[in-house]
Amino acid sequence: MQTDLTHGAPVASARNVSKRYGATQALAAVSLDVFPGEVLGIVGHNGAGKSTLMRVLSGMERIDDGTLSICGRSDPDRHGYPGVRMSFQEGSLAAELCVFENVFLSSRQDIDAKRWRTMASRMVETRLTEIFPDHGIDPSDYVDDLTLSERQMVEIARASLSEDLALLILDEPTESLGGKDVETFYDYVRALCRSGKAIILVSHRLTEVLAVSDRIGVMKEGRIVSMHKARNESETSLLRAMGGEVLQETKRAGNAAATKEMRPIVLEVPMQTVEGAPTRITARKGEIVGLAGIAGQGQEQVLDRLWRRNRDVRIEGGLAYVPGDRQKSGILPIWSVARNLSISAMAGLSRFGVRQMAAETALVTDWVARLSVRGGAEAPITSLSGGNQQKVIVARAFCSDAETILLDDPFRGVDIHTKAELYQMIKAEAEAGRSIIWYSSENAEMQHCDRAYVLRRGLVAGELAGAEISDEHIIGLSFAEARESTT
Amino acid sequence: MNLRALNGMPPWAWSFLAAVLVLILTYGISGQGDGQTITLALTVAPYLVLVGLGQMLVMTAGPGNIDVSVAKVFSLGGLLSIAVAESTGSWLLGLGAACGVGLCMASISVIAILLVRIPPIVATLATSLIASAISLTLAQGFQGSAHPDLRAFLNWSPLGVPAFAVVVAAFTLAVSWILARTVWGAQLLAFGQARRAAQFAGIRATRILVVVYLVSGILAALAGALRASFSAPNVELGNDYLLDSIAVVVIGGTLMSGGRAVPLGVWGGALFFILLDGLLNLIGWSYAGQNILKGFLVLTVLFLANGAPLIAPSAASATRKQPLSPETEPDEAPHE
Numbered sequence: 001m002q003t004d005l006t007h008g009a010p011v012a013s014a015r016n017v018s019k020r021y022g023a024t025q026a027l028a029a030v031s032l033d034v035f036p037g038e039v040l041g042i043v044g045h046n047g048a049g050k051s052t053l054m055r056v057l058s059g060m061e062r063i064d065d066g067t068l069s070i071c072g073r074s075d076p077d078r079h080g081y082p083g084v085r086m087s088f089q090e091g092s093l094a095a096e097l098c099v100f101e102n103v104f105l106s107s108r109q110d111i112d113a114k115r116w117r118t119m120a121s122r123m124v125e126t127r128l129t130e131i132f133p134d135h136g137i138d139p140s141d142y143v144d145d146l147t148l149s150e151r152q153m154v155e156i157a158r159a160s161l162s163e164d165l166a167l168l169i170l171d172e173p174t175e176s177l178g179g180k181d182v183e184t185f186y187d188y189v190r191a192l193c194r195s196g197k198a199i200i201l202v203s204h205r206l207t208e209v210l211a212v213s214d215r216i217g218v219m220k221e222g223r224i225v226s227m228h229k230a231r232n233e234s235e236t237s238l239l240r241a242m243g244g245e246v247l248q249e250t251k252r253a254g255n256a257a258a259t260k261e262m263r264p265i266v267l268e269v270p271m272q273t274v275e276g277a278p279t280r281i282t283a284r285k286g287e288i289v290g291l292a293g294i295a296g297q298g299q300e301q302v303l304d305r306l307w308r309r310n311r312d313v314r315i316e317g318g319l320a321y322v323p324g325d326r327q328k329s330g331i332l333p334i335w336s337v338a339r340n341l342s343i344s345a346m347a348g349l350s351r352f353g354v355r356q357m358a359a360e361t362a363l364v365t366d367w368v369a370r371l372s373v374r375g376g377a378e379a380p381i382t383s384l385s386g387g388n389q390q391k392v393i394v395a396r397a398f399c400s401d402a403e404t405i406l407l408d409d410p411f412r413g414v415d416i417h418t419k420a421e422l423y424q425m426i427k428a429e430a431e432a433g434r435s436i437i438w439y440s441s442e443n444a445e446m447q448h449c450d451r452a453y454v455l456r457r458g459l460v461a462g463e464l465a466g467a468e469i470s471d472e473h474i475i476g477l478s479f480a481e482a483r484e485s486t487t
Numbered sequence: 488m489n490l491r492a493l494n495g496m497p498p499w500a501w502s503f504l505a506a507v508l509v510l511i512l513t514y515g516i517s518g519q520g521d522g523q524t525i526t527l528a529l530t531v532a533p534y535l536v537l538v539g540l541g542q543m544l545v546m547t548a549g550p551g552n553i554d555v556s557v558a559k560v561f562s563l564g565g566l567l568s569i570a571v572a573e574s575t576g577s578w579l580l581g582l583g584a585a586c587g588v589g590l591c592m593a594s595i596s597v598i599a600i601l602l603v604r605i606p607p608i609v610a611t612l613a614t615s616l617i618a619s620a621i622s623l624t625l626a627q628g629f630q631g632s633a634h635p636d637l638r639a640f641l642n643w644s645p646l647g648v649p650a651f652a653v654v655v656a657a658f659t660l661a662v663s664w665i666l667a668r669t670v671w672g673a674q675l676l677a678f679g680q681a682r683r684a685a686q687f688a689g690i691r692a693t694r695i696l697v698v699v700y701l702v703s704g705i706l707a708a709l710a711g712a713l714r715a716s717f718s719a720p721n722v723e724l725g726n727d728y729l730l731d732s733i734a735v736v737v738i739g740g741t742l743m744s745g746g747r748a749v750p751l752g753v754w755g756g757a758l759f760f761i762l763l764d765g766l767l768n769l770i771g772w773s774y775a776g777q778n779i780l781k782g783f784l785v786l787t788v789l790f791l792a793n794g795a796p797l798i799a800p801s802a803a804s805a806t807r808k809q810p811l812s813p814e815t816e817p818d819e820a821p822h823e
Contacts, residue, residue: 321687329683334676334746343677344688350670357668396688 010035010069011167011198012057012084017066019052019222026052028222029066034167039189039199041213041230043206044242045475046295046441048219050202054169057200058086071166083166087159087173093143093151099124100139103158110163127157131188132181148176156185160192167198174208186212204294206235206479218242235480244475263287266435267404268314269302274459281453281460283404283435288426290452290469291439293478295409298458299439303406306437317403320344322394324409330393331381338364338377340392344400367395371421387418394422398429405429407438411445423448443471454478498740498747502755505738509762516769524765526647532757533655534717535731537710539739539753540662541703542732545607548699549679549745556611557707557732559618560592561725564708565715566622569631578634578716585712586705592618593704597697611700619722626722633716641717651713656754663750675699680746730778734785735760743789 010033019027027049034040034057044050055061056068059076068074071083093102100120104111111119121139128135132153143151156173170189174182189212193199203209209216213230218241226241269281281302283289291299305313307321323329332340342360349359368377371391374384381389390410397405407426411419427448430436438449446452452469454461454477462477464470514520538557545554564585572581592614599610643650666672671694678685678695686692711725718724737743738759739752760781767777 320689323684323687329681329687332677332681332684332688332746334680334742339673339677343673343685343690346673347670347689353670355668355670355673400689402689 008036012070013068014053014057015067017053017056017063017068019056019061019064025222027056027063030222030224032217032224034198034200036166036196036198037193038214039193039201039212041209041216042200042202042219043204043209043216043238043479044219045244045443045478047221049222050219051171052222053219054086054171054200054202057081057167058084058169060086081167083162083164084169085159085162085165085167086169087156087171089172089175093155093158095144096142098140098142099137099146099154102143102154103139103161106158107161110161123161124154124157127161128153131157131160131185133184134180149178149181152176153181160188165197167200168192169200169202171202172204173201174203174205182208204479206238210235210238239476239479242475242479244472244479266316267306267437269305270312271302271453271460274456274461279460283437285403285435286430286433287451288430288436288438288449290446290449291437291455292443292446292452292464292469292474293455293461295441297455297478299455300408301458302455303408303437303439306404306406315404318401319404319406320397320400320402321406322397322408322410324412326386326389326393326410331389333382335381336378337368337373337375337381337384337392340381341367341377341396341399344396344402348401363399367399371395371425387414390414391418391422394425398425398434403433404435404437407436407440409439409441411440411442419445443474446474498749499752499755502735502739502752502759504755506755506759506762509759509766513762513766513769516766522647524762526644526649528758528761528765529652530642530644530649531761532754533649533652534710534714535728535735535757535760536655536659536753537706537713538728538732539735539757540659540750541706543736543739543741543748543750543753544662544675544699545703546733546736546741546743547675547679547745547748548695549682552607552679552696552699552745553733554596554611554700554703554707555608555729556592556596556615556618557703558725558727558729559615559622560589560704560707561711561714561728562720562722563592563618563622563625564589564711565720565724566625566629566631566722567708568712569633569715569720570625570629572634572637572716573631576634578637581634581637581716582709582712585708588621589705589708590701592708593701596704597700600700601693601696607700622722626720629720631720633719637713637716641713659750659754666748666750671695671698676746676748678745679742679748730781730785731757731760734781737785737788 012032012034014030014032016029016031017027018025018029030049030053032053042050042053052061056063057070059070059080070076070081073081094105097105100117103124104116104120107120107123111123124139128137135150135153137146137150137153143154146154152173152175156170159170160168174185177185186208189199189201201209201213210230210233216228216230216233216238217224218226218228218238220243228238228241263284263286265282266285267283271279271281273279281289281291291302293299303321306315307319309315309319332343338361341364345363346355346360349356349363364377373379373391374388381392384392394407394410411422414422423445426436426438430450438445440446446469449469451463451465452474453463454474456478461480462473464473464477510524513524538561542554542557545552567588568578568581568585570581571584572578575581595617596607596611596614599605599613600607603610605613641649641651666676674685674690675695675698677688678690678692682692707725707728710728715721715724735753735756738756739754740749741747741752763780764777767780772780
């Protein structure tokens with residue numbers, strides 16, 4: 001803001017840093033400097049590489065290529081880089097320990113071993129009061145018992161507690177904080193910045209990033225595609241830099257899937273729009289409905305409400321669920337492809353609870369041929385590649401007699417060829433009269449939907465139909481806060 | 488060891504192999520090779536098999552599922568059935584009473600596990616204490632003996648084959664059929680190997696867990712009633728059946744981590760254990776020594792079962808990180 005950014009040596013600098021996970025290029029030749037006394041904002045959509053970059057800068061992740069110089073070091077030690085601290089979005093606190101114990105774990109070098117209980121308690125108490133004046137957290141509270149926003153406060157306070165702090169990385173810090181806490185938190189960030197610390201703020205709340213940062217880096221496909229001076233930018237210009245586009249209300253076209261409009265609604269989930277108005281997520285018979293937006297903005301909760309048949313949702317007919325994490329919640333590891341496939345359909349084929357083996361075999365043979373699963377029906381499921389396993393899990397849902405299929409981002413890490421086959425299958429099943437509710441963190445996938453709801457903070461940010469469903473519009477709705485902040 | 492051959496053997500074959508080995512040793516040491524030893528083993532084994540089949544179903548429901556109440560429920564079933572049979576004069580009513588009390592005791596476990604969400608090992612331990620307390624009360628001044636008809640049947644061995652063993656063998660086949668050919672059986676196996684995956688595939692946890700614990704309770708009490716009619720009711724009649732029921736299930740090839748049940752293996756395991764008891768008595772081992780050996784046998788089998796994925800990489804070791812031990816962390820316990 002007021003600092004001249006060209007002054008001083010950078011706290012952290014990265015040159016042509018690359019990182020690859022299997023087939024995914026997470027970072028592609030990223031170069032970046034962070035100077036003392038500045039707040040650097042980082043924005044970008046799902047999978048742009050933000051998290052990977054932060055993990056690299058905090059020393060949690062090794063790089064494949066390029067050079068790093070962070071607080072004068074090029075390699076992290078066991079504890080990461082000294083002077084660099086990161087606050088995580090969630091889950092980095094030990095839930096079974098209480099607050100001061102968590103603080104002791106991460107700040108052992110600053111705490112006297114003999115009086116660590118009182119010291120750690122006092123440290124965190126003071127810092128919490130400094131950042132969040134009315135926090136109401138006792139250092140001896142168990143993390144388990146804290147609310148999501150209280151955990152976030154502890155997370156932030158803990159990360160800022162290092163004595164030699166030079167660079168503080170904040171990953172979506174305000175995600176679960178309330179209005180007043182957000183304000184005091186940013187006041188603290190500005191104060192830290194004035195005292196010469198460098199701060200990286202990763203957030204998809206563009207208004208906040210614009211208000212607090214000095215510079216803003218836009219990430220896309222593992223690169224920093226542009227760097228902006230915050231005071232020269234607006235939300236719209238940032239959105240455009242990310243590849244987003246704000247949907248014009250007048251552009252709404254009623255052309256999409258006109259024939260499907262006539263079909264009965266088979267499912268309804270009451271929701272709220274970001275403006276606070278009540279709305280519904282609905283699906284008609286034979287419709288593919290997408291749940292889009294930044295990962296973790298309430299899409300999975302919608303699926304969960306449907307799957308558990310919460311009292312407030314209305315669903316006609318049976319449900320089948322395709323989980324995203326196939327290793328933990330998809331495959332039945334002891335069994336063959338055939339048995340993995342038929343488990344959901346089995347009850348529907350049975351007579352008085354007795355399995356009808358001939359019918360099951362016919363079903364399995366049909367699907368194995370349709371999906372051309374490598375190794376055939378009798379191969380152990382664990383001998384298949386991830387993509388083939390996912391085919392089987394998807395087919396399991398589709399060969400049941402369920403009328404509505406819930407897809408929980410199931411195609412992550414599946415190769416392009418298999419994906420194309422699966423998209424084809426989903427379309428064919430929808431044609432045949434099934435309704436599909438499809439959450440995906442990949443915007444490109446949403447283009448296979450008839451309609452898509454973009455979610456933000458668990459609220460419906462907008463609804464897109466037919467040709468409106470595009471990367472630009474999804475990004476636009478995922479980030480745009482203009483409308484709600486003006487109300 | 489030929490690993491390839493080992494991979495091809497059916498999982499129940501090992502326990503029978505071990506039983507035959509012990510039988511040969513027994514013949515060698517005693518110097519006589521009559522059918523008496525086998526008949527005796529077949530007379531005593533069915534009680535253990537009944538308890539074992541219930542335990543097998545429970546263990547098959549996945550990591551953390553175990554019924555440690557079987558021993559006390561066994562004793563309680565014995566005492567109650569004799570008492571009821573004596574006062575009504577009908578052994579059938581006695582067995583019915585045992586099944587009823589088994590069901591009641593198991594219901595306590597089920598409520599504790601599913602509604603109060605207590606880890607199964609603790610829940611069934613609590614049930615065990617309750618059953619034990621009732622048994623002690625019942626046993627005060629207890630003067631009952633088995634109905635002569637029932638006792639005669641349990642001792643009846645035409646052509647050296649105990650009739651009761653044949654009945655229990657038929658029941659074992661029925662359990663095998665249920666696991667292989669009914670929807671519930673398939674759902675139990677799916678649930679046991681991957682709880683979350685099974686739930687997403689539409690399988691309801693309660694439908695699985697309620698049935699396995701209730702069946703285990705009923706079978707334990709029924710086995711106790713029959714065993715008490717065979718010899719005499721006693722508060723400590725079931726004590727050996729806890730460790731033994733777990734051991735014969737594991738030795739029989741059932742995965743302690745769930746998802747694979749081997750009913751036939753329970754027979755192999757039971758025969759092996761009973762013949763082993765006889766052999767150890769023959770060579771003069773103490774009761775304590777016998778238990779130590781049994782404990783090590785179970786550990787050895789679990790160790791080998793853990794190593795099995797090395798032999799068959801297709802057997803999915805990567806996804807099964809749960810330790811194969813009875814003390815499996817209670818956080819994997821049922822939560823639905």
